[in-house]
Amino acid sequence: MDEVFKALADASRRSLLDRLHAENGQTLNELCDGLAMTRQAVTKHLAILEAANLVSTVKRGREKLHYLNPLPIHRIGERWIRKFERGKLQALSDLKRKLESSDE
Amino acid sequence: MDEVFKALADASRRSLLDRLHAENGQTLNELCDGLAMTRQAVTKHLAILEAANLVSTVKRGREKLHYLNPLPIHRIGERWIRKFERGKLQALSDLKRKLESSDE
């Protein structure tokens, strides 16, 4: 779980997930396309995503295909984020009492 | 948005949010209780959570009360995580949500 949160903490990696969401099964070079960093940097990001089980890979000849695995994200949504949605109304009423001049 | 993801990336900070979720409005010292780090470290974590708008604070005398603000988490759920829920996963999630809301 911690690995997933850490993997999602970086904007470049979230962008890579976005690109895979738009088109699944891309090769490393395809994923590098248009990015302002070297292929090796992208490789590292993808390794982190793979370690967090957010991306799975398949080797096809000399190419490596990357597939999005949405399950860990889904789990975070179900088991962590909704937990805080449940307490939202109560928390807001608590806050409303205390906060009048705070920006949002 | 990036700040929120980064704030959530640390297990200590998620734990602090958990503690605030369990009991809202705790002071700094209360939040430090039982944690294996100095008060100053906790202060820094809380500052990061506050910068990400996940926590709001109110000073009461010499104490500082900390309140959970679940809105940014909710936004991540709505605008980022649901995007990756598709097909069968989406259907299951929808069903689960309906079942959960039926006995509120």
Added chain:
DNA sequence: TTGACATGCAACCATTAGGTTTCCTATTGT
């Protein structure tokens, strides 16, 4: 008033993270 208590601030330290460069290996098309 004065001492104890709750918090703030700043300097410092070690480790990690994101990135680069350079070189290496394996596969493919002609």
Added chain:
DNA sequence: ACAATAGGAAACCTAATGGTTGCATGTCAA
């Protein structure tokens, strides 16, 4: 066969992160 192509590995650099210690400030209670 062999050059081009796709990807891997390792060393290295810098900046950010998570933590500490030491001291300062403000507030409460006796």
